[in-house]
Amino acid sequence: MKPRIKLAFADFWGQFDPAHNYFTRLLSARYDLELVDRDADFLIYSCFGASHRRHRGTRIYFTGENTRPNFRQCDYAFSFDHCDRPEHFRLPLYGLYGDPHWLVKWPVDAEAILRAKTGFCNFVYSNPRCKTRVKFFHKLSKYKRVDAGGRLLNNIGGPVKSKLDFLRQYKFTIAFENSSHPGYTTEKIVEPMQAQSLPIYWGNPLVDRDFNPRSFVNYFDHGSLDDLVDRVVELDRNDDRYLEMVRQPWYHGNVVNEYVQSERVLAQFERIFAERKVGRRPMFSLPRVRRWRSAA
Secondary structure, eight states: OOOEEEEEEESOOTTOOTTSSHHHHHHHTTOEEEEOSSSOSEEEEOSSOSGGGGOOSEEEEEOSSSOOOOTTTOSEEEESSOOOOTTEEEOOGGGGSSOGGGGSOOOOOHHHHHHTOOEEEEEOOOOOOOHHHHHHHHHHHTTSOEEEOSSTTOOSSSOOSOHHHHHTTEEEEEEEOSSOOTTOOOHHHHHHHHTTOEEEEESOTTGGGTSOGGGSEEGGGTOSHHHHHHHHHHHHHOHHHHHHHHTSOSSGGGSOOGGGOHHHHHHHHHHHHHHOOOOOOOTTHHHHHHHHHHHO
């Protein structure tokens, strides 16, 4: 008989489904989950609100954004950071995008992959706030047309309906994060990998801990946007070098990395559930909770 866990979710993004998500799928394999709105033994919360402050049980913070855990408010955390605290576990957002084993490469026909490419490079974004990303788009576009399939800088007549189907057509994908921070790696690099399109990456300077840097074009191996453009041009003009990169495994040793291995994530939850830790809450949180309740 599975142990019963009384669990709640709070302060996640708008489309988040408390009943069907990465955490419930992972935990249901080992626990009988009772999902509740209040009086939970454990709360998993994110950074899109403050309702977690009403919760007096064990608080577990998760972020898919470039934000840091506040251990004055949470007892445990899952985030992008490389952190040695025992109550912290590094779980990058890309680990929630499908099965990480999808990126384990079987022997590939690199020549067939290249023959299937009908376009040079794509750019699919809506957020205009990353100036580095926009700047690189314009620099690379001076060499060849870069097809922009998102709402930002769109030049193909409108946003694409299926991002992965769109990416599959291109030799390269501009895979820039919204911002740069050590450890901050999202789905931006994983989606072109799934589509067999070489990512041109910027964001996490430690991305080589997540993925094999010989399998994608990494800004942090070059040091400037101009040098990054030169590397893309070199690969575009030299099929042998492009194919050599296509044959590389995405993961080091072609093995799912430790950060997104479901067994390790589940082991961390087992420790959390066994310890049932509840930290001392900062006193200033109490009046905020009362004001929040009255406003509701």
